[in-house]
Amino acid sequence: MLEKALRGNKSYFAWIGFLLILVGMGFGFYLRQLGLGLGITGMSRDVSWGLYIGQFTFLVGVAASAVMLVLPYYLHNYKAFGKITILGEFLAVASVIMCLTFIVVDLGRPDRAFNVLLYPSPNSVLFWDMVVLNGYLFLNIFVGWTVLEAEAKSAPPPKWIKPFIYLSIPWAVSIHTVTAFLYAGLPGRGFWLTAIMAPRFLGSAFAAGPALLILICLFLRKYTRFDAGWQAIQSLSKIITYAMVLSVFFVLCELFTVYYSQIPEHMYHFTYLFVGFHGHSGLVPWMWASTILAAIALILLINPNTRNRTGTLAIGCASVFFSLWIEKGIALVLTGYIPSPLETITEYHPTLPEIGIVIGVWALGFLVLSILYKVALSVKLEAA
């Protein structure tokens, strides 16, 4: 079926070419990083994880969100999602590939990455994260491809694929839970040491991923012959609304506990994030941008009139996506390090090569996504 990705119009190949250029640029910067070390990034002794791990964390959420389509469609036989479930699964594939790439570019010694397999360490959450992410990647490629292949042959999907589909549902929850546990189990980092981290991750994941999917569906409807169906988009938008409400609620729960208890090692981080701490306020504009976007998103999505109109729905979904991208992709990781365990403040500013690598990895993800979607849509349009 992959050959279908090789046929397309001019704008398709222009898009693929554009992505390839970005990937090449990112790879060029990565070669520099390989030569000089992670010193070319903005990370430091005090802020030892930066944009790479932030993007990784955010994208695990986008990957996990495929379950919001798989579960209604396969478990509740919700037919409206029939056309787009494959889009959710392939979005998960592209996202996990980006996650794994971000982990590799973040390693100080990528040449030793396979030590994780040579010396398996069940104590380490990172070991389990490797297991669940690779498992999820396999499940989604396998399930998505098998079901699509059946569709291409105008046959129902084989029965033996069902157990894999059912397995992928709890597995989606596991990837974001385990990723949250990377942070939530560290004794000296008050910002991350919270039991609500995993629920919060899931809440934001089930909002951000489907929001991206709606934006993609609206784009496809406008520029291609593929229509996801208004009912599917509507149902998805309700899922996003509930998930976003939960996500904001969970953050408010954090704020209550932290500011009512007033325990400094938990409180200082939030203070740094929202209003600045001891004259350092690098993340304050970002966090307020995220807050305002979240407010816009909730207003547009809760109100049925704006949720049901394409234009306002698109703005709402974009607001959800960028609000949560800031929250997970930037604020969550960095703020854990500021202030440091010795209560000093080192701020973090990503460097040009670092941003170039981040853009390159995102482009790689979109390249995989475009190719997979091209195949899926060709099959669907031929079958129709």
Next chain:
Amino acid sequence: MDETRRNFLKIAGLSVLGFGAKPVVDAVAGTGEPKFEKDPQALNGKRWAMVVNQKKCLNAKEGCKDCVLACNSAHNIPDFPNPKDEIKWIWQVKYENAFPGQENPYIDEYVKKSLKGLPFMVLCNHCDNPPCVRVCPVQATFRRPDGIVVMDYHRCIGCRFCMAACPYGARNLNWRDPRPFIKKENPEFPTRSRGVVEKCNFCSERLAVGKMPACVEACKDKALVFGDLEDPNSEVRELLRTQPSIQRKPQLGTRPQVYYIL
């Protein structure tokens, strides 16, 4: 023919599975006893620990950094011009940075007046319950039976999970190649490569040949005391028996093994 090929594939598949399972079995049921002869001079302890006696530090000459300098040269610690890339095994901080959350105006006054405002020495605490060891995905950092938490520079993948886990900021990544930044290389100790984590090792390499840690030896005022906590007659035990001491962030359950007398 088909039948035998199928059998062959079955056996081959099982063998591959068996080899693949070996590291898993080793991880769960391996016996990791090294086999080599120890130096007869070696210092043997059951639970190595350090006492930082700030009262003794009072005699130090102004701006004394002997312990830091001794450690830096013993361990080939690079001197990076950019603080972002810094590597520190033992270093000086203010009271409120060593013990955040335990400041009050009166102890600040005590530190300023009675302790002459001298800095506090901080280093890896060689915790009895080290979070860095718990999180390492490749067991590149581990706790020896004598309590020292050490690093395997040849196994570390540079993921920096341990740096996130350490509540004492004791860990460093080699963000750049450290070798060009080493002032004078000590051939007795390995240099590190770019991309691996390192930290204080309680001078395990010196203990192995019967020497005290470099910082302890360098301190002319005997403010740093090193010894075996399991030995009731050791100097560290004597100090902890006779004077009240505190630890950094004991509430986190890491059971740090560097004690402070102030």
